[in-house]
Amino acid sequence: MATCSIPTIPNKTTTGETLYGPRICYQPFVDWAWAAHGFRNNYWDDGFGYEDCCNTDLPLARTFNGIWLLNYSADDYWNEEWSNNILHWGRRYVRNQIDDLRSLCGDGTAIASAGSGRIEVYLGFFYTKDCPGRAETLVHESRHLGGKSHNANFPTGSVFGAGKSGADSTWGYQGAWMYGALYLWWFYADGRRTTWALRQAARQRANVVIDNAFATHPGFTIA
Amino acid sequence: MSEGGSFGPPSASDALRPERDRPERRPASQAAVLLDNFFTAMNAVGDDAEDDYRAALAELRKQADLVMVEIGRAENDCDRRKYPQRWAHVHAAAELQHPAALPFLRNLVLTPIPPEESADPHSLSTVAEETILRTTAVEGAGALAADGNRAALDALLEFLTQPSLSVQRAAVQSILKAPRGRRMRKRIEALLPGDRHFLLDLKAIDVRDAPQIKRPERQLSEAGRRARIEPAPNLPGDEPQEQGQGGPGPTTRKG
Numbered sequence: 001m002a003t004c005s006i007p008t009i010p011n012k013t014t015t016g017e018t019l020y021g022p023r024i025c026y027q028p029f030v031d032w033a034w035a036a037h038g039f040r041n042n043y044w045d046d047g048f049g050y051e052d053c054c055n056t057d058l059p060l061a062r063t064f065n066g067i068w069l070l071n072y073s074a075d076d077y078w079n080e081e082w083s084n085n086i087l088h089w090g091r092r093y094v095r096n097q098i099d100d101l102r103s104l105c106g107d108g109t110a111i112a113s114a115g116s117g118r119i120e121v122y123l124g125f126f127y128t129k130d131c132p133g134r135a136e137t138l139v140h141e142s143r144h145l146g147g148k149s150h151n152a153n154f155p156t157g158s159v160f161g162a163g164k165s166g167a168d169s170t171w172g173y174q175g176a177w178m179y180g181a182l183y184l185w186w187f188y189a190d191g192r193r194t195t196w197a198l199r200q201a202a203r204q205r206a207n208v209v210i211d212n213a214f215a216t217h218p219g220f221t222i223a
Numbered sequence: 224m225s226e227g228g229s230f231g232p233p234s235a236s237d238a239l240r241p242e243r244d245r246p247e248r249r250p251a252s253q254a255a256v257l258l259d260n261f262f263t264a265m266n267a268v269g270d271d272a273e274d275d276y277r278a279a280l281a282e283l284r285k286q287a288d289l290v291m292v293e294i295g296r297a298e299n300d301c302d303r304r305k306y307p308q309r310w311a312h313v314h315a316a317a318e319l320q321h322p323a324a325l326p327f328l329r330n331l332v333l334t335p336i337p338p339e340e341s342a343d344p345h346s347l348s349t350v351a352e353e354t355i356l357r358t359t360a361v362e363g364a365g366a367l368a369a370d371g372n373r374a375a376l377d378a379l380l381e382f383l384t385q386p387s388l389s390v391q392r393a394a395v396q397s398i399l400k401a402p403r404g405r406r407m408r409k410r411i412e413a414l415l416p417g418d419r420h421f422l423l424d425l426k427a428i429d430v431r432d433a434p435q436i437k438r439p440e441r442q443l444s445e446a447g448r449r450a451r452i453e454p455a456p457n458l459p460g461d462e463p464q465e466q467g468q469g470g471p472g473p474t475t476r477k478g
Contacts, residue, residue: 003238008302013266014311027475028456034472036452044473047239053473059239060473071455078461080454082440085430089439096443096450105237109341109349117446124347130307146442150345156418157388159344159351166345174436182436189430196276197265201310204355211389212351221392223427 004105006047007127009057016131016198017056020065023072025054033067036095038117043102059103059126066134070094073135073191086179087186090139097142114141132187132194132202140180148175152215159212171210171218181209185222254293257282262311265318280318287321295327303337306352313356317363322374325367328360329378332390357385358393365397368404376401383414388422391415395422 012018024030030053033039039060044050049060056062071077071091074084080092099117106122111129113120119141125134152169154160160167168175184206188199207222257279264272264279283290298312313331316324336357340349361382367375379401382394395411398404412420436442443450 001237003240005240008305010302010305011262011308011311013262015307016266019266019268025475026459030475031472032453032456036455039472046237047241048237050473054475057241072458078454078457082438086436086439091455093439093443093447095452096447099446103237103239105239107342109347110343111346113346117444128304128306128347128352143442146444146447148442157386159354159387159389160348161339161344164344171434174442179436182430182433185430185433193268195266195268195272197311197314200314200359201307201355204310204359207358207392208351208354208389211392212354217421217425219421219424220426220428220433221396223429 002105004108004123006057007108007123009127012056014130014197016069016194017062017065019195019198020068020131021054021056021061024061024064024068029068030064033064037067037098038100040100040102043104048103059121059123062126063101063103063121063134065131066129066138069131069187069194070135070138072193073187075190075192085186085190086139086183087190090135090179090183093146094138094142097145098138112137112141114144117145119145130198130201132184132191132198133205135187136180136184136202136205139183140176143176143179148173150175150177154212155215155217157212159208167213167215169215171214177209177213181206181213184209188222252289252293254286254289255297257286257290258293258297258312258315261315265311265314283315283319284321287319287323290319291316291321291323291327294324304349306355310356310359313359313363317359317366320363320366320370322367322372324363325372325375325378328363329381331360332357332364332378332382332385336387354387354389357387358389361390361393361397365393365400368397368401371402380410380414383411388419391419392422392425396425396427399423 041050044060049058052058053060074088080089082089098119102120104120104122109124110122111124125137150166150168152167154162154164154167156162168177171178184202188203191199203222210218261279261283264275267275294312294316298309301309316327336350336353341347364375364378368379379394379398383391398407398411408423
């Protein structure tokens with residue numbers, strides 16, 4: 001068992017906490033999110049927020065914020081048909097894949113890892129990512145749980161470490177990077193119940209993923 | 224973001240402690256107040272959000288010179304790891320679409336990206352986060368160039384010599400959108416390294432024209448395919464829905 005400290009909390013308006021925080025503080029949502037994503041008390045207590053689940057200083061509420069965004073950003077959010085786009089079915093894919101969602105300290109910069117139906121999220125997830133970034137991470141990690149590992153090395157000049165493993169070969173490989181980028185792209189293009197600023201931030205992030213996470217550049221950029 | 228399940232043996236969960244003594248700086252100058260108002264407006268939702276945003280932006284523009292001093296100071300004072308907060312400042316400078324913002328935007332783009340600080344850049348890449356700040360700044364200069372600002376166009380050409388692929392990509396796209404930008408292909412080519420000439424041929428597309436994921440239900444694990452988990456409850460005010468997923472979760476009531 002490790003003990004860590006809450007880092008200095010970024011401005012909650014700019015990360016989306018101010019917007020989403022009041023929305024997650026709704027018992028039917030909390031009950032549903034808790035059960036649907038396999039939260040377990042002993043991984044979310046002891047400072048991580050179980051005892052104060054609406055407090056957006058704490059990891060649990062910040063995770064709920066990402067889950068809320070993932071679930072309600074399509075105009076017709078209840079339409080989660082697989083034939084629709086990822087803004088609609090991303091939430092269904094994520095909740096179907098995650099059996100067990102745990103919070104841990106990590107090394108301070110780590111974001112998340114996935115394996116065997118379980119996703120672990122770390123301090124970097126709660127305090128470095130904004131709300132769309134947390135939703136993207138859940139989509140990305142869920143794709144790993146769906147059985148798709150990365151299959152290539154990052155290209156020359158990649159911000160993720162040129163030559164290192166962890167990239168996807170192509171956009172058409174339909175790996176975790178593609179899922180995450182496509183989710184952000186749709187969120188930018190058609191996200192609802194959110195702000196212009198968060199959508200713009202999502203666009204910038206998706207473009208950097210498109211540029212840097214594929215061994216072969218997809219050949220397009222976000223208009 | 225790794226996969227593969229290297230979690231180690233089951234153990235008790237970690238513990239998280241609050242940080243002590245976290246003083247919060249309050250905005251002091253008029254420019255700081257205007258900037259704070261803008262941040263609030265840019266993160267607002269609702270019927271009036273767009274109007275409020277435009278009004279806050281108009282107020283910023285009235286005092287663009289002072290506001291840019293404040294943006295520069297505040298961004299510089301930010302903890303380097305508070306990327307969303309830093310991004311908000313860069314976004315504000317870009318949205319100003321005022322010549323006073325150009326020195327800040329240019330300086331940011333030309334500042335070398337610090338070496339990677341993360342042990343696992345695939346998980347969190349500080350280089351990626353710094354890059355996002357710079358691509359936002361490039362597009363801010365691009366908006367000025369689109370308005371015919373010659374110095375901004377020169378800055379965009381200068382950005383092509385930066386090593387970052389994403390900075391170059393954003394600069395190419397911005398130049399091509401500028402007045403007579405399409406005629407600058409040869410000049411862009413001359414400034415880009417040979418292996419980056421493909422940036423001139425990238426298609427700027429709408430997400431609806433991007434290759435999508437066909438039959439995502441087939442991309443679930445076996446357990447994922449079998450899962451029968453209720454969708455999220457409808458939002459308050461929307462059509463009611465049966466609630467059946469409650470569990471021994473946390474309560475929103477305090478005390």
